[in-house]
Amino acid sequence: MNRSSRFVFSALCFGFAFLYLPILVLILFSFNDSSLATVWGGFSLRWYSALLNNEQIIDAALLSLKIAAVSATFATILGTMAGLALTQMGRYRGRLIFTGLIAAPLVMPEVITGLSLLLMFVSLQELIGWPVSRGASTITIAHITFSMAYVAVIVQSRLGSMDQSMEEAAMDLGGRPMQVAFDITLPLIAPSMLSGWLLAFTLSLDDLVIASFTSGAGASTLPMVIFSKIKLGVTPDINALATLIIGTVSIGILLASWVIFKQNKRHKEG
Amino acid sequence: MNDVSGPKKPRYSQLLGDKLWRNFVIGLPYFWLFLFFLVPFGIVFKISLADPIVAQPPFTALFDFGANAKSWLHATFDNYLFLTEDNLYWISYFNSIKIAGISTLLCLLLGYPMAYGIARSTPTVRNVLLMLVILPFWTSFLLRVYAWMGLLGKNGMVNGLLSYLGLIDAPLEMLYTNGAVYLGIVYTYIPFMILPLYATLEKMDLDLQDAAADLGAKPWQVFVDTTLPLSMPGIIAGSMLVFIPALGEFVIPTLLGGIDSLMIGRTLYDEFFVNRDWPLASAVATVLLIILVIPIMLFQRSQQEKE
Numbered sequence: 001m002n003r004s005s006r007f008v009f010s011a012l013c014f015g016f017a018f019l020y021l022p023i024l025v026l027i028l029f030s031f032n033d034s035s036l037a038t039v040w041g042g043f044s045l046r047w048y049s050a051l052l053n054n055e056q057i058i059d060a061a062l063l064s065l066k067i068a069a070v071s072a073t074f075a076t077i078l079g080t081m082a083g084l085a086l087t088q089m090g091r092y093r094g095r096l097i098f099t100g101l102i103a104a105p106l107v108m109p110e111v112i113t114g115l116s117l118l119l120m121f122v123s124l125q126e127l128i129g130w131p132v133s134r135g136a137s138t139i140t141i142a143h144i145t146f147s148m149a150y151v152a153v154i155v156q157s158r159l160g161s162m163d164q165s166m167e168e169a170a171m172d173l174g175g176r177p178m179q180v181a182f183d184i185t186l187p188l189i190a191p192s193m194l195s196g197w198l199l200a201f202t203l204s205l206d207d208l209v210i211a212s213f214t215s216g217a218g219a220s221t222l223p224m225v226i227f228s229k230i231k232l233g234v235t236p237d238i239n240a241l242a243t244l245i246i247g248t249v250s251i252g253i254l255l256a257s258w259v260i261f262k263q264n265k266r267h268k269e270g
Numbered sequence: 271m272n273d274v275s276g277p278k279k280p281r282y283s284q285l286l287g288d289k290l291w292r293n294f295v296i297g298l299p300y301f302w303l304f305l306f307f308l309v310p311f312g313i314v315f316k317i318s319l320a321d322p323i324v325a326q327p328p329f330t331a332l333f334d335f336g337a338n339a340k341s342w343l344h345a346t347f348d349n350y351l352f353l354t355e356d357n358l359y360w361i362s363y364f365n366s367i368k369i370a371g372i373s374t375l376l377c378l379l380l381g382y383p384m385a386y387g388i389a390r391s392t393p394t395v396r397n398v399l400l401m402l403v404i405l406p407f408w409t410s411f412l413l414r415v416y417a418w419m420g421l422l423g424k425n426g427m428v429n430g431l432l433s434y435l436g437l438i439d440a441p442l443e444m445l446y447t448n449g450a451v452y453l454g455i456v457y458t459y460i461p462f463m464i465l466p467l468y469a470t471l472e473k474m475d476l477d478l479q480d481a482a483a484d485l486g487a488k489p490w491q492v493f494v495d496t497t498l499p500l501s502m503p504g505i506i507a508g509s510m511l512v513f514i515p516a517l518g519e520f521v522i523p524t525l526l527g528g529i530d531s532l533m534i535g536r537t538l539y540d541e542f543f544v545n546r547d548w549p550l551a552s553a554v555a556t557v558l559l560i561i562l563v564i565p566i567m568l569f570q571r572s573q574q575e576k577e
Contacts, residue, residue, distance in 0.1 A: 004489050011383035022417040082299035101303040103570045109518020111535045116310030122327050145306040178291040206410045234420045242413040
């Protein structure tokens with residue numbers, strides 16, 4: 001190994017240790033018997049059982065899962081349409097603004113998105129009387145808005161790298177655009193739509209700031225409950241909750257990417 | 271028109287259907303983003319011109335056509351004037367730009383060699399390493415920030431390890447400092463830097479580098495003269511993906527920062543939720559958006575070049 005590749009190798013080692021050590025320590029301490037969150041007192045599952053008996057956390061988790069499932073589904077539909085509109089629809093008026101509207105939510109600071117959506121909901125309520133109150137439904141609309149941009153980017157990059165000869169053949173044989181989209185394009189981009197759905201789901205499950213702005217009295221999502229607890233410091237039951245969330249998400253992502261990997265491989269071989 | 275091999279001439283109803291489908295696919299997501307992303311910025315601007323009042327909603331209307339209104343337009347720049355008068359806002363904006371800028375640089379310094387290493391490994395190793403970069407991006411942002419609270423605290427792992435090794439006598443103050451904010455931002459945003467850098471480095475044709483090396487250029491010269499300029503699109507995309515959201519960051523300065531770690535996202539949040547001054551919070555957001563116009567345009571350009 002020469003000097004420059006040794007440097008790259010140590011950067012990789014340091015970088016991955018930096019990314020993973022804090023999470024591993026967090027997981028380790030969720031099995032800690034001591035109620036002092038940072039002193040090791042032996043192995044125990046007591047924080048997990050404490051978690052199962054915490055109704056506030058269970059309710060918040062159920063609400064968050066509901067919002068995530070609904071918003072991810074709508075975000076996937078709208079985001080896929082946006083991806084198609086950006087790659088397969090040629091030119092149209094306002095296309096440049098449309099690309100900006102897709103790119104901007106990816107980087108927009110959450111405080112701005114959250115504040116602007118809340119003020120939008122308040123103005124709509126004054127104007128047309130809807131939404132009557134703020135809560136799960138307004139959070140869902142907010143989550144659809146920012147996660148559809150992520151889905152659009154994923155779908156768009158897949159469509160951009162895809163061979164379009166199948167669609168062209170179908171069109172030559174007299175297929176109408178809508179038929180071709182449903183029979184050819186959508187099955188081909190299904191894996192990207194699945195990744196998009198999963199990403200939208202986890203983004204929604206994770207969002208604190210936008211949900212805090214767009215929620216009303218009474219509706220508290222899981223991140224909102226976690227945040228109000230950890231503002232005061234480290235607590236062992238949140239360590240247990242974090243382990244459950246991180247564990248579930250990691251296993252889900254690894255499984256999903258394994259399935260997509262297998263499918264791609266079969267595609268190439270077939 | 272007896273060409274049997276060609277497609278049938280579409281009926282008028284089919285053409286109408288095609289047009290409807292096209293308008294639907296373009297129109298619906300466009301309308302949604304227009305209504306829930308673009309219009310709200312206009313409303314933020316409108317409310318930033320209002321006066322705060324004790325009412326529901328807590329601000330005055332921009333237009334008033336009532337009988338006893340003094341004039342139909344009610345707009346004030348008081349909120350913006352107030353922003354320039356109070357040092358708190360100057361410090362918040364300046365601190366945010368400084369912290370976001372330095373964190374972006376740190377992400378680049380650590381992320382570039384990592385992206386380079388990933389792009390130059392064998393395909394199997396590359397896929398595993400990429401997965402390892404993407405995985406934390408999927409797991410909870412809030413909980414990854416929280417993980418550092420346990421590590422950096424007074425009785426945390428880092429202090430425990432240092433005193434066990436005999437390097438310190440008293441625990442170091444690490445949590446609730448600016449340093450912890452830098453650490454938190456680099457930690458949570460570095461995947462956003464690595465991924466676009468990887469994408470440009472992986473596509474790069476290595477012939478230029480080989481040619482430069484053959485002609486006697488030293489490795490660092492090859493890097494500075496060919497690799498670095500060629501990876502500029504990735505550097506810009508990655509830097510903007512880190513800098514822009516970091517500038518408005520709320521969670522990290524609140525959980526890891528101290529009282530003096532003022533960042534504009536946190537100031538805006540407090541102005542809205544603690545002081546309940548909606549017009550002033552809107553003015554803070556409008557100024558932040560103006561600061562962000564150039565970085566966002568840079569980011570959008572880098573996205574379009576990809577197409």
